[in-house]
Amino acid sequence: MAFEPVSGGGIQGHFHLSRDGGDTHAPFSLKVRLNLPGSGVTGIFGPSGCGKTTLLRCIAGLQPCASGSLAVNGAVWQSAGKPKEALPVHRRPLGFVFQQPSLLPHLNAAQNLRFARKRAWQPVSDAEYRSIIDLLGIGHLLSKRPGALSGGEQQRVAIARALLIKPRVLLMDEPLASLDQMRKREILPYLEKLHRALDIPILYVSHSIEEIARLADHLVLMDNGSITNEGPATALLSREDFPVPLGDDLGVLLEANIAQRDSQWNLLRADFDGGSLWLRDSGEAVGDSIRVRVLARDISLTRGEDTQSSILNRLPVEVEEISADRDPAMVLLRLKPQATATHPSDAVGSRLIARITRRSAHQLSVNTGSRLWAQIKSVAIVR
């Protein structure tokens, strides 16, 4: 049965495309059904060649051979069985940011932006123009030509250009992939700001778990032309069976709130739905929502509470599940924080994952249901 987009929130639709690949590529087919949030960042993640770029191109109307349907926050862009009525690419109100910034080299940044502003879907006021420039921190770069800007600066101008057309959806295809590690670190805070400032949906393709963990609210996993899983990023990235070996990156993402500042020791207390964690004070305000990452390799386990240790964060936990690791010397433990006076209910709390040696698990006689203390060596704020 053909799926027709209905009006309402979110990005809804389906796409179907087959190509034989010709002389240069293997045959490929894409078959996906979309039901994505209408705001926030949706990360699209999957192995090379699984169809992430092709999916974005379908949404942009750049794959004329794709059949399907699409509605973006209630506006129908194409309907099943009516290909002639589909909006062509130049009539789809979207911004596209590619791996390469592709600014016009003979124009300076301001002229590149003016070019986009003229093509905006609605008039862009001077105040809106200035707020986009401020958001990307490019005010001091406006008189420079792309050749005089670093890769990260060019990409910030390219993102501003995409926003100046007042898109209803922003498509970002590995926007940091061409940058070195330092430039990536430099630009990520701008993307985080963007995420908070915009109320349009952002579809963000990336191969990087770090980027996805920092930016994505929702996650779509793709493989071989299909969507294999999707859901809240925090839940999917915390699964031991995440389809890509995360190795040392395996861990959980926790949504937390800054509950207390300890100025004497420069620490912050962050409460999550399974307990509290102390973090180094990096300037967040009490009441701020943050996202923290606890890696499986940073958790060690003790039978009793080890109060003589230098480790600040200790949580009473119960072993919920034990599973094999890809490395035969290791096991993975899913840990459920136990109820405490401050967190009386352990029914729905966030889980932790620990990765310890099989020998340690044996020595500690770990079984499902064992009650232990998790010592957390390091906690990183990712947003």
Ligand SMILES: Nc1ncnc2c1ncn2[C@@H]1O[C@H](COP(=O)(O)OP(=O)(O)OP(=O)(O)O)[C@@H](O)[C@H]1O
């Ligand atoms: N111009 C083309 N003609 C034929 N096949 C193509 C063409 N471009 C891409 N393909 C094939 O389509 C499939 C999906 O490609 P796509 O670029 O969407 O994957 P991807 O997940 O974005 O990959 P990557 O992460 O490497 O960018 C791949 O098998 C690729 O080889």
